[in-house]
Amino acid sequence: MNIETAKKAPLWWEAVAAVPTRPPLAADIDVDVVIVGAGFTGLWCAYHLASLDPGLRIAVVEATHVGFGASGRNGGWCHAEYPLGHGQIAKDHGRDAALAQMRALFDSVDDVGRISAAERIDCDYAKGGVLTMARGGFQDRYAREEIEHSLSLGLTDDDVRYLDGPQAREMLNASGVVGGVWHAHGAAIHPAKLVHGLASAAERRGVKIYEKSPVTEIVDGGVVTAGGRVNADMSVLATEGFGATLPGRKRTLVPLYSLMIATEPLSDAMWSDIGLVNRPTFGDFRNLIIYGQRTADGRLAFGGRGAPYHFGSQIKDSFDFDDGVHTELVRVLTELFPQLGDIDITHRWGGALGVSRDWRPAVTIDRASGFAVAGGYVGDGVATSQLAGRTLAELIVDNDTDRTQLPWVQHSWPKWEPEPLRWFGINMGLKIAKAADRREERTGKPSRLADLGNWLRGKRR
Secondary structure, X not given: OOOOOOEEOOHHHHHOOOOOOOOOOXXXXXXXXXXXXXXXXXXXXXXXXXXXXXXXXXXXXXXXXXXXXXXXXXXXEEEOOOOOOHHHHHHHHOHHHHHHHHHHHHHHHHHHHHHHHHOOOOOOOEOOOEEEEEEOHHHHHHHHHHHHHHHHOOOOOOOEEEEEHHHHXXXXXXXXXXXXXXXXXXXXXXXXXXXXXXXXXXXXXXXXXXXXXXXXXXXXXXXXXXXXEEEEEEEEEOOHHHHHHOOOOOOOEEEEEEEEEEEOOOOHHHHHHHEOOOOOEEEEOOOOOEEEEEOOOOOEEEEEOOOOOOHHHOOOHHHHOOHHHHHHHHHHHHHHOHHHOOOOEEEEEEEEXXXXXXXXXXXXXXXXXXXEEEEOOOOOOHHHHHHHHHHHHHHHXXXXXXXXXXXXXXXXXXXXXXXXXXXXXXXXXXXXXXXXHHHHHHHOOOOHHHHHHHHHHOOOO
């Protein structure tokens, strides 16, 4: 198993037209709402806006093609996660607010499946939950602490359960598994099929999508693209990490890279040994996140963090590939599943995700300026973007709902530090996470370096 012969492109793009198929904007237009970015956030916002008020004139402008960014490249985890953990919401806003945010995200996981079925979007949706493996005694301690903490926030056994070693290994027969946590509110999806299907569903409701129409400036009363100006009462920025390419936004959400690999389809016998029968997504309790899923066509799609932050919040196609990180993903995957040693890696890829300085996602609107924004998902954006897009739509049409009262609404992001402090701090955080994982793997004990990493991210104990 190696990366040398792998195709340098997302596996998911094999199933869709991963090129522009819609015309670019070629003249000035007037609309009610313009949305920048044809990814999950922008398209969910457009879809729900058109459903709430069919008379609205809605335009989506996209720099490349539908699903070019994180929405078409991610690990296909549709799960109810919050970057710093829901306990952080409880610390920031109280237990009731944290529970409301969790329940809203749980509903969003189901909404993705429900709307996909209603719109006949074949995105390989399988609600098998999320398994976080405990590999070794100290990770088992983390698992038990997570269960205790989740129940203290108001969740029940129907939401989250501790699994002992045999139960966890029955679900996923990976090496070293001694226990785990199973979250019910999670689904595996094919992200590119979902984002392309969502674009078509929005268009059926009258939304206009313009591809190859990069925004060069956000101005009062609209946006300017390479092909014309869009005049609008409300402008929505839904670009996640790619917003750093716009003037004045390099320090708002920084682009960090997450990379992935995918195997060839595995045999039935191999799947019988590995498990993942109901296609739960999976990871473990290490500090530098890994994530995987069993795809509908029988592959293992596996990813992780660890790629460096690039000076000046740069985004380049070449950053999607890092031989060192991709090789490390192969090492970890074969460590988890030694039987994969002779299996081919068919695809490898990466992409930028968006991270705010306080690692908190947000949904905000300023009616006076006619500007709204959502993002900062830190890679946990499939279900979160559905909730964000729907909430944005409700805010725009001035619908007061439980969602518009959630604690992340109108959260203000602090700015990232200027360079070179930003480059040094982020990459030092990555080095600390890697060092903590190496130390924990070597000693079998929790590393205090992980506490330092949490402090750098703004997570309070």
